[in-house]
Amino acid sequence: MILAIESSCDDSSVAVMDERSFELKFYEKISQEADHAKYGGVVPELAARLHTEALPRILQRAKPYFSELSAVAATNTPGLSVSLIGGVNMAKALALALNLPLIGVNHLIGHVYSLFLGSEARFPMGVLLVSGGHTMVLDIGAAGGIEILATTGDDSFGESFDKVAKMLGLGYPGGALIEELAKDGEPRFELPVPLKGDRRLEYSFSGLKNAVRVQIEKLKEAGELDERAMRDLARCFEDAACAHILDKLQRIFELRRFARFGVVGGASANLHLRGLLTDLCERAGCEILFAPMKFCSDNAAMIARAAIEKLRKKEFTAPAELEIIPHLNLRSAFE
Ligand code: KG4
Numbered sequence: 414m415i416l417a418i419e420s421s422c423d424d425s426s427v428a429v430m431d432e433r434s435f436e437l438k439f440y441e442k443i444s445q446e447a448d449h450a451k452y453g454g455v456v457p458e459l460a461a462r463l464h465t466e467a468l469p470r471i472l473q474r475a476k477p478y479f480s481e482l483s484a485v486a487a488t489n490t491p492g493l494s495v496s497l498i499g500g501v502n503m504a505k506a507l508a509l510a511l512n513l514p515l516i517g518v519n520h521l522i523g524h525v526y527s528l529f530l531g532s533e534a535r536f537p538m539g540v541l542l543v544s545g546g547h548t549m550v551l552d553i554g555a556a557g558g559i560e561i562l563a564t565t566g567d568d569s570f571g572e573s574f575d576k577v578a579k580m581l582g583l584g585y586p587g588g589a590l591i592e593e594l595a596k597d598g599e600p601r602f603e604l605p606v607p608l609k610g611d612r613r614l615e616y617s618f619s620g621l622k623n624a625v626r627v628q629i630e631k632l633k634e635a636g637e638l639d640e641r642a643m644r645d646l647a648r649c650f651e652d653a654a655c656a657h658i659l660d661k662l663q664r665i666f667e668l669r670r671f672a673r674f675g676v677v678g679g680a681s682a683n684l685h686l687r688g689l690l691t692d693l694c695e696r697a698g699c700e701i702l703f704a705p706m707k708f709c710s711d712n713a714a715m716i717a718r719a720a721i722e723k724l725r726k727k728e729f730t731a732p733a734e735l736e737i738i739p740h741l742n743l744r745s746a747f748e
């Protein structure tokens with residue numbers, strides 16, 4: 414079995430997975446969302462302190478599996494450095510104490526493996542990764558080579574939901590709150606679909622976020638920012654953000670043929686987005702794969718699953734050498 418730790422942002426999570434059957438033997442996640450909610454976003458120092466409290470508590474409960482482990486893994490990139498360090502140091506200590514090999518896992522590759530939690534991975538495939546930190550379209554080759562087809566020049570998809578939720582005073586994280594509010598909204602505000610008509614394969618959410626800000630200010634000035642207006646605005650924002658994802662993907666689908674397309678990351682829980690993507694893939698004759706709802710957001714199960722691939726190839730790192738890399742370097746992730 415393999416034990417994996419995820420602590421790249423604001424979730425402390427530990428998983429123990431059977432390396433042959435992929436059965437999840439132990440899984441726990443302590444989310445810090447409520448602690449960060451009053452600040453409207455993740456406060457790094459607070460996240461670091463909460464990881465230091467939560468991880469030993471979860472590991473204590475995973476202790477019955479320690480004697481059956483063949484490796485220890487942790488997310489070491491990308492993420493908040495003060496958060497990553499909590500999980501990585503804990504994994505180093507465990508590897509040294511139990512005399513086990515240590516594996517560093519790229520968080521984004523972890524999200525990709527959330528599609529294969531209980532099965533062998535099958536590539537090639539296209540992947541849309543939509544989370545709080547990233548928005549990208551990847552082409553993953555049969556041998557695992559990775560090409561980034563589109564990424565965001567500013568905010569990520571999930572982050573734009575968080576920021577709009579903050580502007581509307583809804584709390585953090587904003588994705589599910591906006592989605593819930595948007596359900597009964599009317600599409601009565603005109604918001605721009607970013608980079609519409611622009612042939613660049615790039616995402617951008619800052620202009621849309623500003624358009625929402627301007628609309629909120631107008632409504633406030635007119636004394637019309639009531640519950641209905643908030644619902645309608647949430648609906649229009651969600652429509653525009655999802656239309657932007659779809660618009661660029663449509664173009665990518667014209668340029669490339671995918672037999673399979675996976676959608677991962679915390680924001681892939683959005684049902685409106687799921688519906689649009691399902692239609693797109695149906696039209697393109699391409700099989701669509703989603704991660705289970707429970708494992709869309711950050712979790713250690715996907716890290717354990719990704720680590721099993723490295724365990725098979727014996728891609729270990731000595732505890733003294735496993736570095737924390739906060740920034741993204743996806744090109745080397747599959748190599
Ligand atoms: O993957 P994740 O848990 O963390 C990162 O690696 O960033 O993604 C969290 C992000 C947050 O920005 C959250 O607001 C967004 O995913 N999110 C959603 C939904 N549920 C979570 N965004 C849109 N609609 C949702 N239903």
Ligand code: ZN
Pocket residue numbers: 520524544545678679710711
């Ligand atoms: Zn994530």
